[in-house]
Amino acid sequence: MSATDSPSAPPSPTPVSLAEVGQYSCGLTLVFVLASTCWVLLPYTGDLFVALVFLMAIVLAGTWWNRGPVLMMAVVSALVWNYFFIPPQFTLHIDKPQDMVMFSLFFVVALSMGHLITRLRAREATLAQHHQEREHLLELKHRAELLAESERLHRTLLDSVAHELKTPIAIIRTALDGLGQGNPYAKEIETANRRLQRIVESFLEMTRVESEALEPQPDWCEIGDVLHAATKPIQEELAAHPLLITGTTDLPLLRLDSRLLAQVLGNLLHNATRYAPAGTHIEIAASLAGSTLELRVRDHGPGLPLGAEDQLFEKFYRAPDSPAGGTGLGLAIARGLMRAMKGDIEAHTHPTGGAEFVLHLPVKTRSAA
Amino acid sequence: MTALIIDDEIQIRRLLRMALESKGYTVRDAENGQMGLQEAVFLKPDVILLDLGLPDMDGVDVLKRLREWSSVPVLILSVRDQESVKLAAFDAGADDYVSKPFSTAELLARLAAIQRRQGTHDAANLQLGPLVLDPVHHEASLNGHALKLTPTEYALLAQLVRHAGKIVTLKQLLRAVWGPQAEEQSQYLRVYANHLRKKLEGSTLEIKNEPGIGYRLEET
Incomplete structure (x- = not known):
């Protein structure tokens, strides 16, 4: 009919x-x-x-x-x-x-x-x-409501876990500030506390990436600001590794989620400081091909374990002979964040030595003049 | 100077009290939102440190209720560090935001900055370190030398100097300099912030960016 x-x-x-x-x-x-x-x-x-x-x-x-x-x-x-x-x-x-x-x-x-x-x-x-x-x-409506509800629950749970884990770290940090800088024991506690904070933040970020509750919020920004935001939390670790930054001054304004990109770069830089010997340079090169931003982060460490170029990005993967500390989450988070932004990340050992990570990110651009 | 701490963690309250008292503050504290609001009415504090994760109500709601009758400077202290949470707090009227764990020195500097703002509204000349702005003639000088600024650059710099040390959100800056219809046009701001940075280069002043939130002019 x-x-x-x-x-x-x-x-x-x-x-x-x-x-x-x-x-x-x-x-x-x-x-x-x-x-x-x-x-x-x-x-x-x-x-x-x-x-x-x-x-x-x-x-x-x-x-x-x-x-x-x-x-x-x-x-x-x-x-x-x-x-x-x-x-x-x-x-x-x-x-x-x-x-x-x-x-x-x-x-x-x-x-x-x-x-x-x-x-x-x-x-x-x-x-x-x-x-x-x-x-x-x-x-459809019912399904959307269910989804929203479970997302809300998930977020509440994540918030309360974050609160429970971060509060003691905050207390230790504030108490150490009160103790002052002179005591060498206090210095050790502070280092350990910072490490603990990093681990907690990695776990929380990994959960956020996996729950897909992560929505990139692109806005116009300058790559210099992104690099600044990436390096600021790891200033101490970077002190032993002079940064060589190229290509950033010619870039126009970019429309991207600067917080997420800064976190990816921060994770890569932090990794570089852990694997490359103190005193070696870390190079960051930025370039724009059409509407794709390319960022390369290269260190002068031992390079990547042969054949593990893809495995690296798996959760909890830790290269053989890794230095103590670290959760094996940094690169998994980096890839998760890049993909949430519709970009990607890959890794290889540079022909002249050292590990090189390459980020690709589709961006809108606008002249900064 | 009176400071009111609204936080449900007793250790945080004790530690903040010690840090603030050593800087000459008189400190009161409250362990939940209701008591915090009551204390705010009763005490009329000069500054409030507010946690967002309170047992009885959300800190942002405490802030909204407070803003119905008071313009007291409020510093948010929270373990939540997502942009969206920060922006919601700024929209509700927060003056600045410090994520836990925080450095005590930074916290004290932020507190001082949001309180300073209250006093600088009617000053004839705006001044920050080597930078002097003349609001009558829209002129600026750095280390005694005239600084060439376009009217837009001047307007932006004046906003930042007026709130020196304190974060000014993208929305606030866009509205103040370009008007309410420009609130979403953050690219203007990026361009002019860049111009200003170049003109302030070599001085002790720095325009810092907080990703997704706004700018902060600081003297280093």
Whole structure:
């Protein structure tokens, strides 16, 4: 059944489906069969009975078929009734005024029956469709609500875990500030406390990355500000590694989430400080190819373990001979964050030694002049 | 000078009290939002240190209630360090935000900065270290030498100097310098902040960026 038939349009002959062609021929056959049967029975029944039989056939056809075939049946059976059954037979001419009225009535009733029934069915179909759409919408809404609720719960849980873990670290830090700088034991506690803070923050960030609660918030920024934000929290570690930064001064304004990118860079730089011997340079090179920002971070350490260039980014992966400390999360977080920003990160050992990490990030740009 | 600490962690309250008292503050504290609001009414503190994760209500709601009647400087102290949380706090009227764990020296510097702001509104000349702004003629001088600034650069610098040491959000700066319709046009700000940085180069002043939040003019 085609739901495209609008209820008020005349039966259109143009787009006829295969099913409709079948209905047209069935309709014609039905009229033919009924007419022949009635022809045989005519001496016992009279021509009015024939009209009723035709009307019934039209009503029944209307409950299964499309509008076009039903209307066709109405027209054809009216003509057949007139030609074969209304005296004088075998003409379309009608003698008696009451037969004339009967014929007109038959014609009108047959046409409106066909019309009304198909309209009813069209309406039923639309109702069913609306109902289905509503069910679908309700289900979507329900699913969205569930998702929002679980996200909210997750966030609340993450917030309270963050609170519980960070508060003692904050207390130790503030108490150490109160003790002053002179005591060498205090210095050791401070170092350990900073390490603990880093671990806690890594775990929390990893959870955020994995929960996909992470939505990048791009805004216009300068790469210099991003680098500043990346290096500031690890100033002490970087003190032993002079930074060589190239290519950043020629870059235009970039539209990206500076906090996330700074965190990726911070993790890479922190890694470099852990693996490369003190005193070696760490190089950062920035360039723009079309709308892709490329950042390279290279150290002059031992390079990457052979064949582990991809494994590195797995959670908790730790290269053999890694220095103590570290959670194996830094690079997993870096990749998670880059991918959340629709970018990516890869690693290789530089041909002349040292590990090199390459970041690609699609960005919008704007002249900074 | 009175400071009110609203935080549910007793150790944090004790440590902050010691740090603040050593700087000459009179300290009161409250362990939840309701008591904090009551203390704020009763005590009329000069500055409030507010935690966001309070047991009875969210710190941002405490701040909103407080801002209905008071413009007392408020420093947020929280373990939550996501940009969205910080921005919500600034929108609710926070003056600055320090994430826990924090350095005590930095905390004290921020406190001093948000309190200084209260006094500098009507000063004839705005001054910060070697930088002097003349609001009547829209002129600036650095180390006694005239600083050539366009009107937009001057307006931006004046905003930063007026809030020296304190973070000024992107939205606040855009609204103040370019008007309310420019609140989303952060690229203007990046460009002009850049110009100003170049002009202040070599001085003791630094325009610091806080990713996603805003700018802070500091004397180093």
